[in-house]
Amino acid sequence: MKEIRGAEVAKALKAQMTEDIAALGGYIPQLVIVRVGERPDDISYEKGAAKRALAMGLRCTSFVFDAEISHEEFVMEFQKINKDPEVDGILMLRPLPKQINEKEIERLIDPGKDIDCIGPMNLARVFAGETDAYAPCTAEAVMEMLKYEGIDLKGKRVTIVGRSLVVGKPLAMLMLGQHATVTICHTRTADFQGTCHNAEILVAAAGKAKMIKKEHVADGAIVIDVGINLDEEGNLCGDVDYEEVKKTAGIVTPVPGGVGSVTTLVLLKHLIQAAKQKRR
Known part of the structure; x- marks a missing residue:
């Protein structure tokens, strides 16, 4: 029996991504992590993703909102992030609190920044077989x-x-x-x-x-x-x-x-692809 360990796969992915970052000509892609509330598993994933991003020389910013934030206020804040030209990719930590309409947020996210494929447009592209779509x-x-x-x-x-x-x-x-x-x-x-x-x-x-x-x-x-x-x-x-x-x-x-061990690196791979597409 052979075991495939994620660390080996991640190492190979990281080597390719380092070349892709260098090809951006000095531009450093920015990841934004959006978290609502203080769920321990969300915090753990956020820390892990941020650590990986910074280790790769990428920019990473977290936006943390109170668990009691209203749907309307969250939409307003999310749209500021969504429309910020400095943001290349968005990681939305889910599930969102029950007062927030998660389906509406999924429909709002810019497909070009939806690097974890939560929105219907990227999901449809995956199901249509488009190889450059951001799959989950x-x-x-x-x-x-x-x-x-x-x-x-x-x-x-x-x-x-x-x-x-x-x-x-x-x-x-x-x-x-x-x-x-x-x-x-x-x-x-x-x-x-x-x-x-x-x-x-x-x-x-x-x-x-x-x-x-x-x-x-x-x-x-x-x-x-x-x-x-x-x-x-x-x-x-x-x-x-x-x-x-x-x-x-x-x-x-x-x-x-x-x-x-590989999932977070795939997210960062998508971030680099998103930055490349934006610069085009």
Whole structure:
């Protein structure tokens, strides 16, 4: 069994991005992170993204708003950021508080700055198969890991467990674009175990701790674990029961240390692309 670690993939991505930054001729792209409230997971992700951005020599600014801010006031403040010509990319930490109409914010975001694909225009472009669209970062991180490993998706049987707009559905579109044969599993899939076992590549993105066992995985299959959960002991784990599945799979990604390690770098890759497009 081989393990694909995110740090290796991130290192290769970082080397390419360093060249792309140099090609901007001295212009330094700016990322803006928008956070509403003090959710610990939002703060953690914000710190991680900002640290990565600054380490790459990029600009990063955070705008933090009170959790009780009204929808109207938030829209007004968000539009200032959205229309600022100095801002190349926006990372909106979600979910937003219930008093804010999140769908309206998604419709407002400038598609050219929507580097995490929360708006309908970029999502539509991903589903239309446009290769220069900003796909959701986690979905693209999965593709980067497969690309790094030299895995050709053409004709491969792929099963994705999970149908969210953040991972499952857009990832299916990205894989179809590489000529894979894709099946999406969900809570109403009739033969869940059999469908998973038929896959040459199995992607777990359902958000349920250790739901994928060795009986779901064919001998030698590639297993990509997107899940981030806490197990019964409070330890970080994925959607895959790693200790069981590693006995059967040919390749597995760990949690932590897998897809999540690549996701933030994909965001910064999109930021650099956005800056390049703006300068054109």
